[in-house]
Amino acid sequence: MLQLNHPVSLVKIRYRARKRGFRVLQDGCGCFSVIDTKIEPPRPLLGLDHVPLWVIEQVITTPLPEPKPRRRRNGGTPHQASHPAAASFTQLVDLLKAQGGAP
DSSP: OOOOSSOOOHHHHHHHHHHTTEEEEEOTTSOEEEEEOSSSSOEEOTTOSSBOHHHHHHHHHSOOOOOOOOOOOOOOOTTOOSSHHHHHHHHHHHHHHHHTOOO
């Protein structure tokens, strides 16, 4: 469990939550809710509705996982076939081009 040595102010928690696309709202009984604003209609996250501030602080201050690396496009040769039948088709097209024309 994450141990917090010093409490972070509510303003800083709300700022960090806003950077992640959330809002932190206080209800009338002194508890807080984390609202996801990236979905429509905005609604509380599971488990973060009417909880104490220290729970919200733990969730917001936990670092996000590293983003996945972007996929590279296959920059292969133009005749590189992705399917066995495609290889024979590209050979047929090359033969027709070499013979001198299409009908």
